[in-house]
Each structure stands twice: as C-alpha cells, then as structure tokens.
Amino acid sequence: MRPTRSRPWSGLPVLLVGVLLSTACARGHAPLRTEPSPGPAPDSIGTPSPASAQPSGARPGTLHALLAAKGLIVPVEGVAPARVRDSYTASRGGRTHDAVDIMAPRGTPVLAADSGSILKLRRNDAGGLTIYQLDHASQFVYYYAHLDRYQEGLAEGQRLRQGQVIGYVGTTGNAPKDAPHLHFQVMLYRGNGQYWGGEPVNPHPFFTRPGRRP
Numbered sequence: 001m002r003p004t005r006s007r008p009w010s011g012l013p014v015l016l017v018g019v020l021l022s023t024a025c026a027r028g029h030a031p032l033r034t035e036p037s038p039g040p041a042p043d044s045i046g047t048p049s050p051a052s053a054q055p056s057g058a059r060p061g062t063l064h065a066l067l068a069a070k071g072l073i074v075p076v077e078g079v080a081p082a083r084v085r086d087s088y089t090a091s092r093g094g095r096t097h098d099a100v101d102i103m104a105p106r107g108t109p110v111l112a113a114d115s116g117s118i119l120k121l122r123r124n125d126a127g128g129l130t131i132y133q134l135d136h137a138s139q140f141v142y143y144y145a146h147l148d149r150y151q152e153g154l155a156e157g158q159r160l161r162q163g164q165v166i167g168y169v170g171t172t173g174n175a176p177k178d179a180p181h182l183h184f185q186v187m188l189y190r191g192n193g194q195y196w197g198g199e200p201v202n203p204h205p206f207f208t209r210p211g212r213r214p
C-alpha cells in the first residue's frame with residue numbers, strides 16, 4: 001500500500017498526490033481508542049464522565065457548536081482549509097481513520113490548532129512522535145502525529161497560543177516515508193489527564209483559517 005516512488009514534493013504531479021493522499025496512514029493508527037490501555041472503555045458522547053468541564057452528554061449538534069466556537073486553524077503552516085482533504089471516514093486497516101491527514105513537505109511547521117496546553121508528549125509505534133494538546137476549556141484533546149521533531153523546548157503542561165509552532169511535519173510511526181503529513185485528530189477530553197480514548201470528532205468542517213503563526 002505504500003507509494004513506490006520517491007520524489008521531491010514540488011515535483012509530484014496531481015495524480016500522484018491523489019495516490020499519496022489515499023494511502024497516507026494506510027495501515028491505520030487510530031491510536032486513541034485503545035491506547036495506552038489499560039483504562040476504562042472510551043466514553044460515548046452520551047455517557048457522562050468524571051470530568052466536570054468536558055462536554056460529554058452533549059448532543060452531537062451541541063458538540064459541533066462547541067468545536068465551531070474554537071475557530072480552529074489548519075495546524076500546518078501555510079495550508080488553507082480548502083487544501084485539506086476530508087479523510088475522516090476513510091478506511092484504515094479495517095477501521096475508520098477518525099482523523100484528517102494534512103499533506104505538507106517534511107519540516108513544515110506544525111501549529112497549535114487552538115490555544116490551550118500540552119497534555120502529553122509521547123512516541124508510539126503507529127503515530128510516531130506525537131503531541132496531545134488540551135484546549136483551554138478542557139473540552140477537547142487535539143492529537144498531532146507523525147512529527148519529524150518537536151519544537152525545541154516543548155514540554156508537558158506548557159501553555160500554547162493558537163498558531164504557535166509546536167513541531168514539524170514528518171513521517172515517524174507508520175506514515176509512508178515519501179508522503180510526509182500531519183495526522184490530526186480531535187477527541188472529547190475524558191478528564192483526569194486521560195489523553196487517550198475520547199470520542200473522536202471530525203475537525204474538517206471546523207477549520208476556519210489557514211495555518212498561520214500569531
């Protein structure tokens with residue numbers, strides 16, 4: 001399932017870009033439903049959780065209104081919302097992707113999609129080098145994967161401004177080596193520091209602006 005050709009990004013014909021888009025994250029990594037287990041089963045949207053500040057129990061419409069209110073930017077510098085393909089419901093190794101892949105050359109700055117703080121910095125087999133960010137209202141977790149590297153000095157607990165550089169696009173984990181991209185996922189926060197297992201929400205309709213630094 002991996003592209004067999006390797007070329008500079010700038011030389012990729014449109015057709016090949018389409019192939020890369022369709023095969024990015026080809027083995028699937030939906031990392032958050034299952035890891036790091038053990039832990040309680042993921043809460044559904046309708047199941048209240050211990051976290052008082054998070055919106056579990058909200059109807060999907062309310063959930064979407066909450067996410068819309070965040071005014072998310074595309075979390076890759078210079079990428080406009082219209083350039084992001086909606087691969088949220090795409091199949092990835094027998095499960096749904098539950099995330100979007102934002103294609104960009106290796107080393108492109110990854111920006112905080114929203115303000116908030118770093119909840120967890122973690123490396124895992126599928127996602128590679130990853131960041132879990134909490135929004136300032138402790139409602140959502142933003143997951144950034146396949147990073148080439150973190151921004152220097154990045155630390156858990158650090159506060160973030162929207163648009164702040166947090167890392168750089170890469171292919172760590174199971175990303176095809178010739179298709180660098182950011183795997184970006186939004187989940188409900190389950191509270192109590194549980195960065196994993198939250199109900200995923202499609203961010204694609206809620207990107208309001210291109211990725212740009214403050």
Ligand SMILES: [Zn+2]
Pocket residue numbers: 024025097099100101182183184
């Ligand atoms: Zn992905």
